[in-house]
Amino acid sequence: MKNKLFPAILLCTFLFTSCTGEKSMNKVIDESLAFSARQYTLMAEALNNKPDLLPRTIDESGTLVTSNSGWWTSGFFPGSLWYLYEYSKDDKFKDAAIQMTSRIENEKNNTGTHDLGFMLYCSFGNGFRLTGDQNYKDVMLTGARSLSTRFRPNIGCIQSWGSRKGWQCPVIIDNMMNLEFLMWAFKQTGDSSFYKIAVTHSDTTIKNHFRPDFSTWHVVSYDTIRGKVEAKQTAQGAADGSAWSRGQSWGLYGYTVMYRETGLQRYLDQAEHIADYLINHPNLPEDKIPYWDYNAPGIPDAKKDASASAIMASALIELSGYAGKEKGIQYLNVAEKQLRSLSSPAYLAKEGENGNFILKHSVGSLPAKSEVDVPLTYADYYYIEALLRYKKLLK
Numbered sequence: 001m002k003n004k005l006f007p008a009i010l011l012c013t014f015l016f017t018s019c020t021g022e023k024s025m026n027k028v029i030d031e032s033l034a035f036s037a038r039q040y041t042l043m044a045e046a047l048n049n050k051p052d053l054l055p056r057t058i059d060e061s062g063t064l065v066t067s068n069s070g071w072w073t074s075g076f077f078p079g080s081l082w083y084l085y086e087y088s089k090d091d092k093f094k095d096a097a098i099q100m101t102s103r104i105e106n107e108k109n110n111t112g113t114h115d116l117g118f119m120l121y122c123s124f125g126n127g128f129r130l131t132g133d134q135n136y137k138d139v140m141l142t143g144a145r146s147l148s149t150r151f152r153p154n155i156g157c158i159q160s161w162g163s164r165k166g167w168q169c170p171v172i173i174d175n176m177m178n179l180e181f182l183m184w185a186f187k188q189t190g191d192s193s194f195y196k197i198a199v200t201h202s203d204t205t206i207k208n209h210f211r212p213d214f215s216t217w218h219v220v221s222y223d224t225i226r227g228k229v230e231a232k233q234t235a236q237g238a239a240d241g242s243a244w245s246r247g248q249s250w251g252l253y254g255y256t257v258m259y260r261e262t263g264l265q266r267y268l269d270q271a272e273h274i275a276d277y278l279i280n281h282p283n284l285p286e287d288k289i290p291y292w293d294y295n296a297p298g299i300p301d302a303k304k305d306a307s308a309s310a311i312m313a314s315a316l317i318e319l320s321g322y323a324g325k326e327k328g329i330q331y332l333n334v335a336e337k338q339l340r341s342l343s344s345p346a347y348l349a350k351e352g353e354n355g356n357f358i359l360k361h362s363v364g365s366l367p368a369k370s371e372v373d374v375p376l377t378y379a380d381y382y383y384i385e386a387l388l389r390y391k392k393l394l395k
Contacts, residue, residue: 025340032348033084035358036080036383036387037087037090038351039354039356039358040080040081040084040093040356040358041092042356043355043357044096044100046064046356051103053066053068053103054067054073054074054077054103055355056073056377057374057375057376058357062354062355064355069103069119070110070113073118073376074107074119074123075118075121076377077100077377077380077381078097079123079125079381080380082126082129083381083385083388086130094130097127098127101124101127104119104123105124105139107119107120108120108139111150114147114158114172116144116178116181117181117182118178120181121181124136125140128140140181141185141189144181144185147182148197152227154224154227155171155224156200157169157171157201157222158175158178158197158201160172160175167231168222168224170219170220171209171219171222173247173250173251175205176201176253176254176258177250177254179258179261180261182194182197183198198261202255202258202267203266205220205251206266208220214276219232219235220232236365236367237293238292238295242294242295243281243294244292245291245292245293245308246305248290248294248308248312249290249308250311252278253311253312253314255267256315256318259322268322268323271319272319275315276327278290279331285304287346288309288334288341289304289305289338289341289342289361290304290309291303291304292305292363292366293366303366304361304363306347306376306383307359307362307363307379309338310342310381310382310383310386312335312338313334313338313339314382314385316331316338317331317332317335317386317393320332320335335390339383342383346361347360347361348360357375357377357380360375361373362376362379
């Protein structure tokens with residue numbers, strides 16, 4: 001799915017930038033990536049003598065909070081290091097990425113989570129892409145088979161969490177993000193079961209997760225016997241019927257990837273519907289950094305979520321190349337505004353502060369009062385990814 005519209009899109013963007021006198025995107029991106037490299041050099045040094053630990057966030061005192069490999073965000077820091085190695089060609093990032101990636105290998109046999117794409121594909125996947133290390137490939141294929149065990153054929157989805165009161169088989173929109181991992185495994189092995197699981201999950205999610213306006217529920221739970229929907233609710237949003245911001249971004253990113261990987265028009269249509277809903281939402285702030293929920297109480301004083309914006313920006317940059325010219329320009333302009341906002345002092349940390357994370361002001365789960373208005377490792381990952389994606393357009 002090669003993007004043939006970028007020259008026209010970027011010409012419009014260049015002309016707009018020239019007229020407004022803003023800093024060029026080339027300069028914004030180069031400065032932001034250079035800062036990210038310096039900040040994550042400090043992070044890697046801080047973790048060098050803490051075997052098996054990976055960064056997660058900071059606590060109220062500003063102290064680094066870490067996790068072991070089993071936490072769902074474990075793959076993002078190694079993945080960011082691989083991205084910084086790709087950007088800088090500096091072997092210190094490669095060495096650090098190898099070290100941090102190795103801390104997650106045992107998760108390849110984990111059949112108790114749907115998050116193996118986050119954990120393994122972001123880390124080992126980027127490592128394999130950049131080095132061709134066959135051990136990385138073997139780890140990922142084992143992990144893809146582990147993830148496949150969570151597919152429920154009578155439902156048509158990969159089960160996210162374990163059963164609990166009112167939820168026999170909960171499936172969350174986040175799960176769309178792990179399908180790229182299965183599509184990679186299909187292309188590596190030719191095993192069509194990976195493809196069928198990814199496509200079936202995507203199709204079932206279109207059918208049951210999305211509302212008429214193309215916002216998404218967070219959790220859809222299924223009856224394990226009949227395979228029918230039993231509940232549509234939220235765990236991290238403001239209300240069952242609200243549009244939890246990061247969940248909307250997961251959906252946008254997931255269907256953009258599924259179009260790239262399959263070429264199926266229905267996935268491009270879905271991605272564009274989601275994008276149009278988000279960029280035209282009346283509660284999307286001027287700086288294009290969403291509130292933690294598009295229907296959050298207290299807007300405009302509600303917390304912002306930089307992670308939702310970083311994921312959305314990265315997805316919009318890719319989607320801009322698949323959409324028609326008019327929409328492509330619109331999508332890229334929103335992504336540019338998001339990257340400019342995230343790269344401003346309002347969201348970008350000061351060097352050596354913020355627990356050595358890059359971005360400030362993300363929200364993990366406000367209803368659970370967990371990780372509210374703090375840095376998050378996945379916000380940094382998708383921010384770096386978005387910067388690199390935009391940088392490639394400027395070459």
